Amino acid sequence: MKRRTMILSTLGVAGALIVGWGALPARSRLGSPDNFLTGDGAISLNGWIQIAPDGSVGLAMNKSEMGQGIFNALMMLVAEELNAPMASIYLHQAAYDGIYGNVALFMGALPLHPVVNDGEKPFIMKSSEWLVGKVARELGINATGGSTSVADSWLNLRYAAATAKASLLMAASKQWNVPAKDLQVINGKIIGPGGKSAHFGDFAKEAAALTPNEVALKDRKEWEVIGRDTKRVDIPSKTDGSAIFGIDIRLPNMLYATIVQAPMMGGSIKELDTNQNVPGLLKIVPLKSYAGSANGFAVVGKTTWDAMQGSKQVKVQWAERKDGAINTDQILKTLQENIKKDNGFTFYKTGDTTEAEKKARKVIEASYSAPYLAHATLEPMNCTVQIKDGQVDVWVPTQIPGLARALAAKIANAPVAKVNLHVTLLGGGFGRRLELDFVSQAVQVAMTTDGRPVQLTWSREQDMANDFYRPMQATQLKASLNEKGQVDSLRIVSAGDAITPRWMERVSIPLAGPIDAPDKTASEGLFDFPYAFTNQHISHIPTHMGVPIGYWRSVGHSQNAFFLESFMDELAYATKQDPLAFRESLLTDAPRYLAVLQLAAKKANWGGPLPSGHARGIALHESFGSIVAEVVEASIQNGKPQVHRVVCAIDCGTVINPNTVAQQIQSSVNFGLTAALYGKIDIKDGVVQQTNFNNYPILSMSESPQVETWIVPSTRAPAGVGEPGVPPVAPALSNALFALTGNRIRKLPLLA
Amino acid sequence: MQLTINDKSVELTVDPSMPLLWVIRDVLNMTGTKYGCGIAACGACTVLVNGRATRSCVTPVESVSGAKITTIEYLGTPEKPHPLQAAWIQEQVPQCGYCQSGMLLAAVDLLTRKPKPTDADIDEAMSNICRCGTYQRVKAAIHTAAKERA
Numbered sequence: 050m051k052r053r054t055m056i057l058s059t060l061g062v063a064g065a066l067i068v069g070w071g072a073l074p075a076r077s078r079l080g081s082p083d084n085f086l087t088g089d090g091a092i093s094l095n096g097w098i099q100i101a102p103d104g105s106v107g108l109a110m111n112k113s114e115m116g117q118g119i120f121n122a123l124m125m126l127v128a129e130e131l132n133a134p135m136a137s138i139y140l141h142q143a144a145y146d147g148i149y150g151n152v153a154l155f156m157g158a159l160p161l162h163p164v165v166n167d168g169e170k171p172f173i174m175k176s177s178e179w180l181v182g183k184v185a186r187e188l189g190i191n192a193t194g195g196s197t198s199v200a201d202s203w204l205n206l207r208y209a210a211a212t213a214k215a216s217l218l219m220a221a222s223k224q225w226n227v228p229a230k231d232l233q234v235i236n237g238k239i240i241g242p243g244g245k246s247a248h249f250g251d252f253a254k255e256a257a258a259l260t261p262n263e264v265a266l267k268d269r270k271e272w273e274v275i276g277r278d279t280k281r282v283d284i285p286s287k288t289d290g291s292a293i294f295g296i297d298i299r300l301p302n303m304l305y306a307t308i309v310q311a312p313m314m315g316g317s318i319k320e321l322d323t324n325q326n327v328p329g330l331l332k333i334v335p336l337k338s339y340a341g342s343a344n345g346f347a348v349v350g351k352t353t354w355d356a357m358q359g360s361k362q363v364k365v366q367w368a369e370r371k372d373g374a375i376n377t378d379q380i381l382k383t384l385q386e387n388i389k390k391d392n393g394f395t396f397y398k399t400g401d402t403t404e405a406e407k408k409a410r411k412v413i414e415a416s417y418s419a420p421y422l423a424h425a426t427l428e429p430m431n432c433t434v435q436i437k438d439g440q441v442d443v444w445v446p447t448q449i450p451g452l453a454r455a456l457a458a459k460i461a462n463a464p465v466a467k468v469n470l471h472v473t474l475l476g477g478g479f480g481r482r483l484e485l486d487f488v489s490q491a492v493q494v495a496m497t498t499d500g501r502p503v504q505l506t507w508s509r510e511q512d513m514a515n516d517f518y519r520p521m522q523a524t525q526l527k528a529s530l531n532e533k534g535q536v537d538s539l540r541i542v543s544a545g546d547a548i549t550p551r552w553m554e555r556v557s558i559p560l561a562g563p564i565d566a567p568d569k570t571a572s573e574g575l576f577d578f579p580y581a582f583t584n585q586h587i588s589h590i591p592t593h594m595g596v597p598i599g600y601w602r603s604v605g606h607s608q609n610a611f612f613l614e615s616f617m618d619e620l621a622y623a624t625k626q627d628p629l630a631f632r633e634s635l636l637t638d639a640p641r642y643l644a645v646l647q648l649a650a651k652k653a654n655w656g657g658p659l660p661s662g663h664a665r666g667i668a669l670h671e672s673f674g675s676i677v678a679e680v681v682e683a684s685i686q687n688g689k690p691q692v693h694r695v696v697c698a699i700d701c702g703t704v705i706n707p708n709t710v711a712q713q714i715q716s717s718v719n720f721g722l723t724a725a726l727y728g729k730i731d732i733k734d735g736v737v738q739q740t741n742f743n744n745y746p747i748l749s750m751s752e753s754p755q756v757e758t759w760i761v762p763s764t765r766a767p768a769g770v771g772e773p774g775v776p777p778v779a780p781a782l783s784n785a786l787f788a789l790t791g792n793r794i795r796k797l798p799l800l801a
Numbered sequence: 802m803q804l805t806i807n808d809k810s811v812e813l814t815v816d817p818s819m820p821l822l823w824v825i826r827d828v829l830n831m832t833g834t835k836y837g838c839g840i841a842a843c844g845a846c847t848v849l850v851n852g853r854a855t856r857s858c859v860t861p862v863e864s865v866s867g868a869k870i871t872t873i874e875y876l877g878t879p880e881k882p883h884p885l886q887a888a889w890i891q892e893q894v895p896q897c898g899y900c901q902s903g904m905l906l907a908a909v910d911l912l913t914r915k916p917k918p919t920d921a922d923i924d925e926a927m928s929n930i931c932r933c934g935t936y937q938r939v940k941a942a943i944h945t946a947a948k949e950r951a
Binding site: 116280286294508510712715716717743750 | 872
């Protein structure tokens, strides 16, 4: 591929979408009360906030709760600006208007360098940010992902709450005939002179007709909610079985379905008699492939058990994949050959790496790789659909409700307005629920059940064999040492499939084009590191290996941090420096990174005494706008790594709920350790070898370490929290194991 | 077939080999008990059978006819939560929450057998999988509940 500069390619992608609509200022995401009509007597003041007759506050929730605590975080933003107690806030699923689209997600897809582009940005950078922001607002795609939920809501939700408060105060001022300056809001009540008090419900109707002239957000010194540990509102229902996930929807007269997809990846049905009689089955439904779904059929029964048992008895003949069987061993070889031949697309370049390599006293080179990985959400893929009297109702745990609704309408051949999409709680997402394959299947089944609702649930085996996996990647890293023995250049070439173009094709985002635009996620964490090497050349070769691939918690960062931070460790040892000191010496122009690194090292007592047989490893990584450093303390017990303690420092900008940050770091460490130690999907003769949790192991309680989280105080805007803790885990562990054994592992998983 | 579940007797006409999990979820429509793997590997389907944590996805319903079955819905009430439920809230354990019904019932069994478990006891007894990684807080909450009960 010809080298292009990243800015032009970015503009090129977005440029296709300019449709002559003026720039939409952030304020217009306030929306109007018409966006938030719930028909339950509540009065909406804008697209986000409504007031119920009893004074409680309704919030239009446009994010999916999949464990990350987002319901609570967004309620806290509203509680803060409205001076309303958390207990007085209730949630309504947001409707489908563009104001609920995720702008931050698309901004995050820009391949900007966080150190080079921090602070004052050149005009071209600002222009591309502006353009992408405009395109994202235009598309209005509602998505929960990319650790963007708080960042995306930070300004507009506080603005919506502050606007609501201002109009309520105007209304109270009129009704009570008291100047607005003599009124205040305390604990969800408007308080006037002489202790006169009334709740929001008394003023909502009048407030809805008023537009405040000026709306100011609180100064951070006035915050009473943001930044304080707050108990999550969703937790009580998750301790008594009352929380409703997708799989828990129960409707009158409901049928249950499950699915059988071609056992060979890319295979299809050759022969299937849908009239065959199978005990327990009411129906066999061949399915068309939409949204990247594998070819296969669904079976319908009176219970999920009937459907699952029956599915094994169905006689079917499968056709093989037209382009031959996929083998992961072969894919790895192909990727490794690729990175020796070509540079691919250059994501970042500074200095003259080729020249530095020519003059080098020594060159250090290493070849790394990472396998395909399944998401394995504990709640298997599922979707419930009822099609009756021209109305389509879909209940689904999804990260992309608007796109799911559009697909359901297309398949059911119904106007989009006739589709109600109900987002349930998600039993884990990790990127798997950014896909729509299971939605397309459930709609197709419901089209055959004569108005009866049907719940489609995948077996764990189907889930494991039909994921959109984290792509396999091979990476070559090459450093040169100058005459003083200092590392003065770093070249990184990686190869693997690009996720974003494939995903956009599947979920029908109108950004997918005939030619793939360079995908930031492929090189993220490699092209944007903070270390001040004079000469850098970072590139990626996008491939097409035929395995369905998708976004997996922390995406490209998840494997790229392993490659880079392990290699950084190699360079420290090669230049006879302490791994911490080596990194520190390269971060003098990146003070935020340095502070995070040093905080983790200090709290972990880096260099201090350890029990015999224990060692520490360190890693630093920025992703989703947040910088995380982790120090892993490990030993070898019975020939196997045991992780004792992980100390994490994070700078994620302004923190909404410190308790959630600590929770997500614990989560990320456990999730990252599962992948580092065990995670891999092997495909042999086209068949995924892992089938269930017995051969795709998840870290257990006995293997989980003590985790400490230290937050760097910050006044910057909030950045990501759900994912940034994942990337540093694997390299920090691998580096600890090297310190223990002297054996460098360059291939994930570490226990392969 | 007769089944005693949450102190109620129910009469069922089902395939006796059907796993208890699907009887609970799809016949009795009690959805707090979850399906995760179908092979007793993850523990999301854990219920109490005569007080003992049991993986209902591989337990044929006929094998527990006459036994006393308890599901998450019957562990406590909002007014009077089980000490483990209270500890779960205090320690802010759940994330996505999908594994937590099974996790709680496994912990109930553990505390019945060992009212003051050590970390090692907890590690040994709690083999349920949590994909979100709530293990650190599960452990803390079990200790908290054990202290509360003392």
